[in-house]
Amino acid sequence: MSTFAELFLNGLSMGSVYALIALGFVVIFRATEVVNFAHASLLLAGGYVTASLHDDIGFWPALLVGIAGAAVVGAAVEFLVMRRYRGSDHSVLAIVTIGVDILLTTELTRRIGTDVLTLGDPWGDSVLTVGPISLAHTRIAAFVAAALLITVFLLAFRYTSWGVAMRAAAESPETAALMGVRLGRVSLGAWAVAGALAAVAALFLTVFPTPGLERATSLAALKAFPAAILGGLDSTTGALVGGLLVGVTESLATGYQSELTFLGRGLGDLAPYLVMTVILLIRPAGLFGTKELARV
Amino acid sequence: MSEALAGPLRFATRTRTYVWAAGALLLLALPFYLDRFWLQAGLFAMAAAIGAIGINLLTGSTGQLSMGHAFFLAVGAYGYCVFAADGGDAGDGLTGLGLPTWLAAVLAVLVAGLAGGVFSPIAGRLRGAYLGIATLALIFIGQHVLFNARDLTGGFNGRDVPPLSLFGLTFDDRELLVANVPFGSAEKLWYAGLVLLLGCGLFARGVLRGRPGRAMNAIRDHRIAAGVIGVPVARYRAAVFVLSSMYAGLAGVLLALVFQRTVPDYFGITLSLEYLAMIVIGGLGSVSGAVIGAVFVSVLPQLLTRYSDALPLVSAPGTGGIAPGEASRYLYGAAVVAVVLFLPGGLVRVAAGRRFRTDPGEKR
Numbered sequence: 001m002s003t004f005a006e007l008f009l010n011g012l013s014m015g016s017v018y019a020l021i022a023l024g025f026v027v028i029f030r031a032t033e034v035v036n037f038a039h040a041s042l043l044l045a046g047g048y049v050t051a052s053l054h055d056d057i058g059f060w061p062a063l064l065v066g067i068a069g070a071a072v073v074g075a076a077v078e079f080l081v082m083r084r085y086r087g088s089d090h091s092v093l094a095i096v097t098i099g100v101d102i103l104l105t106t107e108l109t110r111r112i113g114t115d116v117l118t119l120g121d122p123w124g125d126s127v128l129t130v131g132p133i134s135l136a137h138t139r140i141a142a143f144v145a146a147a148l149l150i151t152v153f154l155l156a157f158r159y160t161s162w163g164v165a166m167r168a169a170a171e172s173p174e175t176a177a178l179m180g181v182r183l184g185r186v187s188l189g190a191w192a193v194a195g196a197l198a199a200v201a202a203l204f205l206t207v208f209p210t211p212g213l214e215r216a217t218s219l220a221a222l223k224a225f226p227a228a229i230l231g232g233l234d235s236t237t238g239a240l241v242g243g244l245l246v247g248v249t250e251s252l253a254t255g256y257q258s259e260l261t262f263l264g265r266g267l268g269d270l271a272p273y274l275v276m277t278v279i280l281l282i283r284p285a286g287l288f289g290t291k292e293l294a295r296v
Numbered sequence: 297m298s299e300a301l302a303g304p305l306r307f308a309t310r311t312r313t314y315v316w317a318a319g320a321l322l323l324l325a326l327p328f329y330l331d332r333f334w335l336q337a338g339l340f341a342m343a344a345a346i347g348a349i350g351i352n353l354l355t356g357s358t359g360q361l362s363m364g365h366a367f368f369l370a371v372g373a374y375g376y377c378v379f380a381a382d383g384g385d386a387g388d389g390l391t392g393l394g395l396p397t398w399l400a401a402v403l404a405v406l407v408a409g410l411a412g413g414v415f416s417p418i419a420g421r422l423r424g425a426y427l428g429i430a431t432l433a434l435i436f437i438g439q440h441v442l443f444n445a446r447d448l449t450g451g452f453n454g455r456d457v458p459p460l461s462l463f464g465l466t467f468d469d470r471e472l473l474v475a476n477v478p479f480g481s482a483e484k485l486w487y488a489g490l491v492l493l494l495g496c497g498l499f500a501r502g503v504l505r506g507r508p509g510r511a512m513n514a515i516r517d518h519r520i521a522a523g524v525i526g527v528p529v530a531r532y533r534a535a536v537f538v539l540s541s542m543y544a545g546l547a548g549v550l551l552a553l554v555f556q557r558t559v560p561d562y563f564g565i566t567l568s569l570e571y572l573a574m575i576v577i578g579g580l581g582s583v584s585g586a587v588i589g590a591v592f593v594s595v596l597p598q599l600l601t602r603y604s605d606a607l608p609l610v611s612a613p614g615t616g617g618i619a620p621g622e623a624s625r626y627l628y629g630a631a632v633v634a635v636v637l638f639l640p641g642g643l644v645r646v647a648a649g650r651r652f653r654t655d656p657g658e659k660r
Contacts, residue, residue: 029425035424035425035428035429037428081633081637084637085636085637087640090424091359091361091424091425092580092636093636094361094424094425094428095361095572095576095632095636096632096633096636096637098569098572098573098632099573099576099629099630099631099632099633099636100629100633101569101629102569102573102625102628102629102632103625103626103629103630103633106622106625106626106629107626110618110619110622219565222432222565225429225432226429226432226433228429229425229426229429229430233425233426263444264440264441264443264444264445265443265444266440266443266444267440269436269440270436270437270440273432273433273436273437274433274437276429276430276433277418277430277433280418280422280426280430281417281418284421284422284426285426286426
């Protein structure tokens with residue numbers, strides 16, 4: 001039972017990190033209707049900046065610079081690439097983000113090389129033990145930070161004028177523009193926010209017990225895609241539930257691997273995708289996604 | 297009046313015929329002059345072109361984004377190995393059915409199609425980004441199976457590919473002298489690849505120009521309207537998915553034959569992204585676009601590797617500079633972005649110099 005509780009809590013913590021990534025993904029989709037396949041490379045960018053600076057300026061400043069850096073990269077992608085597209089087909093724009101992803105990931109993995117970079121976080125490998133359950137400090141920090149950020153974000157989304165502008169733009173771009181919402185700024189803001197959230201997630205994807213920032217980190221970040229999809233691409237609630245679901249499934253599949261050997265090793269990496277496939281079979285628009293209605 | 301018009305028209309048609317004939321002759325003559333390196337590069341391009349035609353039918357013509365193409369390539373490549381290899385006693389202890397190799401190739405393509413068909417409950421219902429990410433699952437499932445089903449795939453180390461033999465001619469490295477030029481596997485496969493590519497290209501062109509092609513474009517441009525005028529949308533989507541995975545399977549078989557060994561690492565997400573890059577660069581929705589894009593994306597790394605000494609900024613792998621593989625990824629990543637922003641329709645529009653066509657995917 002204590003194993004289960006431990007796995008479950010670890011899963012929740014990882015899930016909240018996935019939810020952070022998925023949230024950025026959903027924000028971009030809602031504000032601009034673009035599916036951002038370059039999201040994993042934004043995350044890698046944030047992590048890389050933090051990793052390369054923390055020796056010189058200390059962890060917290062480095063983290064701030066990393067978050068700002070990823071936000072700037074995100075905004076730059078929007079400003080330099082997305083805004084230049086004059087067509088109206090959003091699936092073509094999704095392919096553009098694949099091109100951007102190829103560029104960014106190649107550059108970052110070339111810089112990282114075969115190294116494993118640490119981000120210099122203050123938690124190290126210390127563990128908190130309560131009764132029979134022990135949890136790494138990093139996991140607790142991840143959960144707290146993610147919960148905090150998500151709350152702040154959702155409140156801002158609901159109550160600030162920035163959030164209202166963004167929701168209006170998502171609802172109907174033309175009307176929002178006529179009401180004086182500057183669509184360019186809204187989508188720039190969405191990309192920057194998504195980048196910043198991804199940079200925070202990068203920190204928690206690379207702390208103990210994972211070895212650190214390496215090439216494969218972008219593969220771990222890809223798990224936020226099934227999280228966003230199974231919750232429903234246009235739903236922030238969906239991103240949260242999807243993230244937690246993916247985190248918990250992954251953690252349980254990894255933890256009970258020895259009982260599941262007939263399915264092969266490395267099941268944890270596969271579990272999120274299997275869950276997503278099953279859910280999409282039943283609900284093609286995701287758990288919380290709006291079912292598409294069309295008027296002909 | 298008609299005389300005056302007919303002159304230039306006939307001239308244009310004739311020029312085109314000459315260009316095609318010259319191109320065909322050149323392609324047929326190349327194995328006599330090029331060394332193995334370039335022939336292999338060409339073979340990769342042919343295999344990639346077949347796969348790219350397949351994904352272009354799906355993504356370009358029907359508007360269904362697929363990131364799982366690498367999975368079907370893997371099914372083709374490994375399917376061929378399993379069907380063709382001699383079982384057990386061959387030495388590597390992997391499962392093999394020992395079928396005639398040509399039959400194995402056909403079966404491998406069918407199995408790839410079957411795999412696509414199994415996915416059809418999802419392929420027929422989802423669209424756009426949902427389908428793109430759902431097909432991402434295929435990549436990870438594929439990788440999992442490739443690494444874990446050791447009996448079939450040989451696990452991490454992969455397995456050897458038995459050479460194809462057809463009508464008594466074996467496509468292996470036993471040399472055969474043709475006009476005093478030694479013919480190894482690359483030379484022989486070159487012709488097989490050309491025939492396959494031609495067949496695949498013509499078939500896809502037939503599909504696109506006929507009734508199915510109209511239906512596919514209608515689904516891409518306006519799904520609901522297509523349904524209203526009587527196109528069975530879900531069935532078409534599933535069918536195109538199956539067809540596209542069969543193309544991928546064939547490309548996988550050809551790739552396996554060229555590599556002579558299949559390893560699971562190759563069939564990862566990068567490969568799927570490469571195929572998407574190909575069709576975007578070449579031109580969405582056209583057969584020649586897929587071929588041009590495939591040649592661009594698959595020959596580029598080979599070119600850069602070969603001439604890395606002579607090029608600025610590019611250096612041999614491991615020396616700290618930009619390795620040729622990375623340099624080519626920069627180039628085609630940038631090409632994808634540049635083509636979509638500045639050259640809608642891809643390279644094929646430039647090559648053909650046709651009238652400018654605005655993007656077909658208006659609001660759906």
